[in-house]
Amino acid sequence: MKINTILILLSALISGCASTQPSTRTDVIEFLDSAPQQAVDKLYQGLLHHNYLAQKIEGKGVVVQFDSTQMILQPAISNQKDGIDRIVVNQYFGVHPKFVGNRQLLALVANLNRQLTFAKFVFTQGGQVILVQSSMTFIEDLDLEELRRFMLWVDEGLRQVGTNLPPQMATIIIPLPLMKSGQAL
Numbered sequence: 001m002k003i004n005t006i007l008i009l010l011s012a013l014i015s016g017c018a019s020t021q022p023s024t025r026t027d028v029i030e031f032l033d034s035a036p037q038q039a040v041d042k043l044y045q046g047l048l049h050h051n052y053l054a055q056k057i058e059g060k061g062v063v064v065q066f067d068s069t070q071m072i073l074q075p076a077i078s079n080q081k082d083g084i085d086r087i088v089v090n091q092y093f094g095v096h097p098k099f100v101g102n103r104q105l106l107a108l109v110a111n112l113n114r115q116l117t118f119a120k121f122v123f124t125q126g127g128q129v130i131l132v133q134s135s136m137t138f139i140e141d142l143d144l145e146e147l148r149r150f151m152l153w154v155d156e157g158l159r160q161v162g163t164n165l166p167p168q169m170a171t172i173i174i175p176l177p178l179m180k181s182g183q184a185l
Contacts, residue, residue, distance in 0.1 A: 031075065031084035032140040039075035039084040043142075047073075050144050055179055061088075063178045066151045069158075070178040073147075076135070086137040087147065089154055092176040093130040099172050100127040108165075118157040130173060132158060 029046040031039050037059075044062045047054040053065035061074035072090040077083065099105050109121045109130065119134040136142075136150045162170070 027144050029142045029144065030140065031138075031142060034075075034083045036075060036077065036084070043073060043075055043087070046142075046144055053179075061090075064151075065179065067155060069155050069175065071151060071154075072178060083140070086135050087142065087150075089134045089136065089151065091132040091154075091158065092178065093132065093173045094176045095123075095128055095130060096172045096174075097128075105172070112161065116157070116161070118154060129176065 027050070029042050031042065034042060040056060040061055044054055044056045047062060047064055055063045057063060057072065061072050063070055063072050069091065072092075074088040074090065075084040076086045076088050078085050095105065106123075109123065112121045119132045122131045122133065123129070124131050132154075134150075134154050136147065138146075
C-alpha cells in the first residue's frame with residue numbers, strides 16, 4: 001500500500017512538472033550557430049512576436065522600448081564557431097552642453113563605475129553622451145522572460161542611480177530617444 005501511494009505521488013509530481021513546461025518554444029530564441037545578422041533578425045522577430053515595440057538597426061542590433069526607456073540590444077559572439085552567447089544592452093544619455101567635460105560629472109561617472117557592478121558608464125562623442133552598457137550571457141538560446149527580467153533589473157538599477165543623484169542632474173543628464181517617428185536612429 002505504501003509503495004502504491006509513493007508511486008501515485010511520484011506520478012502526480014512528474015505530471016505536474018511536465019504540465020508546467022511550455023508547450024511551445026516561442027518564448028525562446030535559438031542562437032546556436034547563428035551569424036550576427038541572423039541573430040539580430042531572430043531577436044527582432046522574437047521581440048515583435050511578444051509585442052515589444054522594436055526596430056532593427058542594420059549592423060548594430062535592435063532598439064526596444066522597455067517601459068519608458070529605449071535600449072539597443074546587440075547580440076554578441078565570444079567564439080565565432082559557437083554562435084551568439086550574450087546580449088549587450090546599451091542605453092544612451094545626453095549631457096547638457098554646459099556640462100560637457102565638467103570635472104564633477106567626470107568624477108560622478110568614475111565613482112559609479114567603482115561602486116556599481118550592473119553596468120559600466122562611458123563617455124562617448126567627446127563627453128556629450130554617456131553610454132550605459134550591460135551584458136546578459138547565455139549558452140545557446142535566450143528565454144525572452146529572462147531578457148525581460150534582465151532589462152527590468154538594468155532599468156531599476158538606473159532608476160536607483162537617478163534617485164540618489166542631486167535633483168538638478170535630471171536637467172543635466174537626460175535619456176536620448178533612439179526611435180523617432182517609427183524610425184530607429
